[in-house]
Amino acid sequence: MSAPQLVVHRDKELMAQAAAARLITAVADAQAARGTASVVLTGGRNGNGLLAALGSAPARDAIDWSRLDLWWGDERFLPEGHPDRNVTQARAALLDLVPLDPARVHAMPAADGAYGSDADAAAAAYAEELAAAAGAEGGVPSFDVLMLGVGPDTHVASLFPESAGVRETGLTVVGVHNAPKPPPTRISLTLPAIRAAREVWLLAAGEDKAKAAALALSPDADETQVPAAGAHGRTRTLWLMDEPAASALPHELHPPA
Template identity: 60%
Template sequence: MSKTLVVVVPDADILAATVASRLVTKIVDAQAERGFASVVLTGGRIAGKVLHTIKELPAAAAIDWARVDLWWGDERFLPAGDPDRNETQARAALLDALPLDPARVHAMPASDGPDGDDASAAAARYARELATGGAEVPPFDVLMLGVGEDGHVASLFPEHPVLNETGTTAATFNSPKPPPTRVTLTMPTIQTADEVWLVAAGPDKTDAVGRALNGDKLLPAAHATGTTKTYWLLDRAAAANVAKA
């Protein structure tokens, strides 16, 4: 059963530094244990801060970046290089500065990719990429998620049909947040990760974080759990309605 841990720090900058330090340590430990690490990235303001902070951390030099697999939890189904794509933002914040193995950077398909504007086909393509190692999904050491103001994670929104998807990936149509079409990991896939980290900062996240941690199962965030540990990494404003804050 997954152990849930809540970490609360004073503000968003300290939160980004905390998450960045934890991620570097987790990657180093995974590489020491089995030679490589596998991380699922997320998008959003705080995720960008985390990646930018890693660039400044001396401890990040201990990582063999050529032996890190990078995946994404979801993606806005837009053309490659669009500034609103999570991949584009991650590359600008950190990835383009790292000696990564391009074959191990698993970006979700773009709307001008091989499947054109067929988001369902793009999601199926990503599912096939996840399965290239022989298992349905690879072993994720860390799967990071931002938490939306409505309690959504990845592109899994409250009361949206995509929540019922049981495959490894899905296309999200008619998203309540723009753009309306996205590609996402499903909740069952999220729940395969060794550790799930839910990261949230700011007063606009207070209600969703409090409700999810208090067990409101209407919120997708309440269902996002790792197989061994689930971390809620919060600044004080986001944690205002959390009993442990």
């Protein structure tokens, strides 16, 4: 478990641009070291803002897009192409602009796909895909960077406070039912899968995230009640924030922007 590091930027636009630059460096370094790289994307306004900033970044071609595997931390279980699906929004923000290998874009199943309306079966299939990519080790790949947006209620991916998913210790992917925000049915990585990543980046921008960030970074936070507190990487846990999101942090945790 890595202790969290905080980087606070003036506003959400600067945060997105800086995070995009940081991601370019991380992916290029991973590809130089291992030939390929794997990144887990997040949706929401902060995740999509980062992807849009990456799409317009002059240095984006430092990444060999053909040697990049993309996964998702969670997905809204809706029909293929639905505008609220994370993959649909990611394609509009970035993926359709860069020369990715389609076979290395690992979208979570849609509600009108092979598993119909069975989110649990769809989750099991995604777990099998992750295990196949992990190879002999099983479980999930050692993601180079796994990104998570932090919700105002402290949820990450689709792991909500006090939910069954946040308590899961065996499965790597779960179907989520009766989520407290629409749509109610989702698919999500679990905390054990998240913790397999080399680096976990938590994105928090906006005043509505201030209380959640303060709770998650409290030393006595309970991950079942504050899921963001349970998200950490094997070598690095990085909180990328703007000033409004960091406004409720104690002074000793609030680094200068």
